[in-house]
Amino acid sequence: MTASSARPAGRSGPAGITAAGWGWRYAGRRAPAVHDVSFTIEPGQRVLLLGASGAGKSTLLAGIAGLLGGADEGDQTGALLVDGARPETQRGRVGLVLQDPDAGVVLSKVGDDVAFGCENLGVAASDIPARVAEALEAVGLDVPPGRATKALSGGQKQRLALAGVLAMRPGVLLLDEPTANLDPEGVREVRAAVEHAVAESGATLVVIEHRTEVWADLMDRVIVVGAEGGLLADGPPVEVFARVGDDLAAAGVWVPGRPIDLPVLAPAVTDGESALAASGLSVSRDRRTIVRAGLEVRVPRGAATGIVGPNGAGKSTLALTLAGLLPEAAGEVLAAPQLAGRSGRRPSRWTSRELLTRIGTVFQEPEHQFLAATVRDELAIGPRSRGVATADVDVIVDELLERLHLAPLALANPFTLSGGQKRRLSVATVLADAPPVIVLDEPTFGQDRRGWVELVALLQSEIAAGTTVVAVTHDDDVLRHLGAHRIDLGLPVPAGVAS
Amino acid sequence: MTAAVADVPAVDTRPAWLDGVNPVTKVVLALLLSVPLFASIDVTSALAAIVLQLACLPLTGLPVRTLLKRMLPIVVFAPVAGVSMLLYAEPGGRVYWSFGYATVSDDSIALAIAVCLRVVALALPTILLFGRTDPTELADALAQVAKLPSRFVLGVLAGTRTLGLFLDDWRSMGLARRARGVGDTGAIRRFFSMAFVLLVFAVRRGTKLATAMEARGFGSGIPRTWARPSRLHPRDAVAVLGGVAIMALAIGAAVAAGTFRFVWS
Numbered sequence A: 001m002t003a004s005s006a007r008p009a010g011r012s013g014p015a016g017i018t019a020a021g022w023g024w025r026y027a028g029r030r031a032p033a034v035h036d037v038s039f040t041i042e043p044g045q046r047v048l049l050l051g052a053s054g055a056g057k058s059t060l061l062a063g064i065a066g067l068l069g070g071a072d073e074g075d076q077t078g079a080l081l082v083d084g085a086r087p088e089t090q091r092g093r094v095g096l097v098l099q100d101p102d103a104g105v106v107l108s109k110v111g112d113d114v115a116f117g118c119e120n121l122g123v124a125a126s127d128i129p130a131r132v133a134e135a136l137e138a139v140g141l142d143v144p145p146g147r148a149t150k151a152l153s154g155g156q157k158q159r160l161a162l163a164g165v166l167a168m169r170p171g172v173l174l175l176d177e178p179t180a181n182l183d184p185e186g187v188r189e190v191r192a193a194v195e196h197a198v199a200e201s202g203a204t205l206v207v208i209e210h211r212t213e214v215w216a217d218l219m220d221r222v223i224v225v226g227a228e229g230g231l232l233a234d235g236p237p238v239e240v241f242a243r244v245g246d247d248l249a250a251a252g253v254w255v256p257g258r259p260i261d262l263p264v265l266a267p268a269v270t271d272g273e274s275a276l277a278a279s280g281l282s283v284s285r286d287r288r289t290i291v292r293a294g295l296e297v298r299v300p301r302g303a304a305t306g307i308v309g310p311n312g313a314g315k316s317t318l319a320l321t322l323a324g325l326l327p328e329a330a331g332e333v334l335a336a337p338q339l340a341g342r343s344g345r346r347p348s349r350w351t352s353r354e355l356l357t358r359i360g361t362v363f364q365e366p367e368h369q370f371l372a373a374t375v376r377d378e379l380a381i382g383p384r385s386r387g388v389a390t391a392d393v394d395v396i397v398d399e400l401l402e403r404l405h406l407a408p409l410a411l412a413n414p415f416t417l418s419g420g421q422k423r424r425l426s427v428a429t430v431l432a433d434a435p436p437v438i439v440l441d442e443p444t445f446g447q448d449r450r451g452w453v454e455l456v457a458l459l460q461s462e463i464a465a466g467t468t469v470v471a472v473t474h475d476d477d478v479l480r481h482l483g484a485h486r487i488d489l490g491l492p493v494p495a496g497v498a499s
Numbered sequence B: 001m002t003a004a005v006a007d008v009p010a011v012d013t014r015p016a017w018l019d020g021v022n023p024v025t026k027v028v029l030a031l032l033l034s035v036p037l038f039a040s041i042d043v044t045s046a047l048a049a050i051v052l053q054l055a056c057l058p059l060t061g062l063p064v065r066t067l068l069k070r071m072l073p074i075v076v077f078a079p080v081a082g083v084s085m086l087l088y089a090e091p092g093g094r095v096y097w098s099f100g101y102a103t104v105s106d107d108s109i110a111l112a113i114a115v116c117l118r119v120v121a122l123a124l125p126t127i128l129l130f131g132r133t134d135p136t137e138l139a140d141a142l143a144q145v146a147k148l149p150s151r152f153v154l155g156v157l158a159g160t161r162t163l164g165l166f167l168d169d170w171r172s173m174g175l176a177r178r179a180r181g182v183g184d185t186g187a188i189r190r191f192f193s194m195a196f197v198l199l200v201f202a203v204r205r206g207t208k209l210a211t212a213m214e215a216r217g218f219g220s221g222i223p224r225t226w227a228r229p230s231r232l233h234p235r236d237a238v239a240v241l242g243g244v245a246i247m248a249l250a251i252g253a254a255v256a257a258g259t260f261r262f263v264w265s
Helices: A002-006 A057-064 A110-120 A125-138 A154-166 A184-201 A212-218 A237-250 A315-322 A352-356 A375-385 A390-403 A419-431 A449-464 A476-482 B023-038 B043-055 B064-088 B106-130 B135-144 B150-161 B163-179 B187-215 B234-257
Strands: A017-026 A034-041 A046-050 A074-082 A094-097 A172-176 A204-208 A221-225 A231-235 A274-284 A290-300 A304-308 A330-335 A359-362 A437-441 A468-472 A485-488 B095-099 B102-105
Touching (some): A034 A221, A046 A212, A057 A074, A057 A172, A057 A204, A110 A125, A110 A154, A125 A154, A125 A184, A154 A172, A172 A184, A184 A212, A221 A237, A231 A237, A274 A315, A274 A468, A290 A315, A290 A485, A304 A315, A315 A468, A352 B163, A359 A419, A375 A390, A375 A419, A390 A419, A419 A449, A449 A468, A449 A476, B023 B043, B023 B106, B043 B234, B064 B102, B064 B106, B135 B150, B150 B187, B163 B187
Parallel strands (some): A094 A172, A172 A204, A359 A437, A437 A468
Antiparallel strands (some): A017 A034, A274 A290, A274 A330
């Protein structure tokens, strides 16, 4: 009894959401992020929220969650109400799960993290353990409450975030691209957990997700926010996809059943030569813990190779080792003889400058590899470093800016670009030095349909030009379109296996 | 990609006597066991304190190996403090060696040894007391027992959890710089450019974390409850009395031996 009386509004059960000509302009911005949006979501409804990137979907979600702050954070127009009251006054009625699995974890132990929300809402301490157990059960997270949160996989972290929200017993569940950064296994886990949780609690559900096929059959309504304000469409999924499917696809949404407009490359016939090869290879991030041992690896020249396997199998570590960035823990990675540097054929022994023109690496997080204050300078760093004359550097940079549609952004700071633009720039910085081998770590993570198509098309043209491409990916469609060979790392090695 | 990590407790998980002492009491004990040692520089009190504290090792549940590993940096660096005393302390007794202002004498040797031991005696309680203390438990105690503002304590606690992510960022950025052809030279410049990017990440991660915490009702103005109550027990009084006894014995031994002298006398 203490639990419910401690709650401010004291209401439970699913909540309704009403927007009436609602808009929000962040302080310091000229244009509003959301403009003139009106809808009524009935309690218990399940809504998929779509729109082009930059249309203000996340702002709308933050608004419903009551997290936009007061007048000094921005200007509000119209009204946005949850259960007929302002969302800020209803803490705990609305639960929000964000895209980044690492962003949602607050405390270092699973049980403590789930309890965090209950404590903040003033739930009696004696009621909390039951709520925690119930929430973990609801999301199917079958780990002891003392388990370290940092030891969880991405899918588990997202389910933990969901459990933390469910323990507060909210009337509305808001999910902002909850599966964009997960592998297929994680996506399945989270989708199942959400379905189960919503079925049990009956809570109203609002989800933002580009990958609509994951969620479409769970939803009974789709709302499409227009980039210029207002709503583009609002109705049952089938009806909305039929009516504005083309617009949505052009805006980057994966509309269910719409094929990708790209050729599928036939598995490349290689001349049998390897660009990179290793036998008896052990890989390690920190030279102490061996992630994988006894690997036999061959990367055929002038074709695509995909490194696949579940989370924790050592895919990224293998890729970075093949790329000459991490030293081999055992065995040797050998490059083709024509690639040999001054100190031989082992990429890990090459100097940074030798590596530049031989193997290019695109990191999972583009920002890790940005060095300059403008897009233009970013592209010029490689060519300058290898001693290309200034006039020729300009030619290379201009050509790349055009080819990757980055020309209008030439003077922008790389850190201010959108996710898709950052990815293109990170690939462009590698192409600027025309290395014969390109290694990419999860290049399509978090990309919408448009970014995905642009990237795969770019890699296809590189393969056609004779470049060797190595990609770590969970995305089967990428490998299919590239006609890639596969290095399957299978099941993860049990912890504690050493060389 | 995150590699699968095994469960954290690499330390012994059997409960030790000290585990039942409130972390706030441990903070008090750490002060109690170090501040009086600043009063005198002599071998006897420091040595007595070290021996008595080491005798308490079984109560802490720390394996000897762990203790040695953590003491190593202190044992290595304590002589650095000793050397300046050895060379520049006021000479007295027999003079063994002198060069310019530097003089090694009976008095300066005695002082150097005393300073070395003192550094060890000051560091030891912190290692013994906090070697097994969980940061979450410390935060709970600071907020509930010491009544520090919960917003501040929990904010810091959640923030420190992200330190591991920064370590990963730092490693990746180093590799990325090698990949981009700028990894051969200019290590100092590289350091600052990476530090700057890390700062950008820190601000962003902080904002995200704040959003996630607010979304879970943090800072809502509702009086907070605590799922893990932190209280003081009779054992805390025993621990404090034990600490007082150790200090009294250590200082008393020095006085009895006639070696006690105030630093300022």
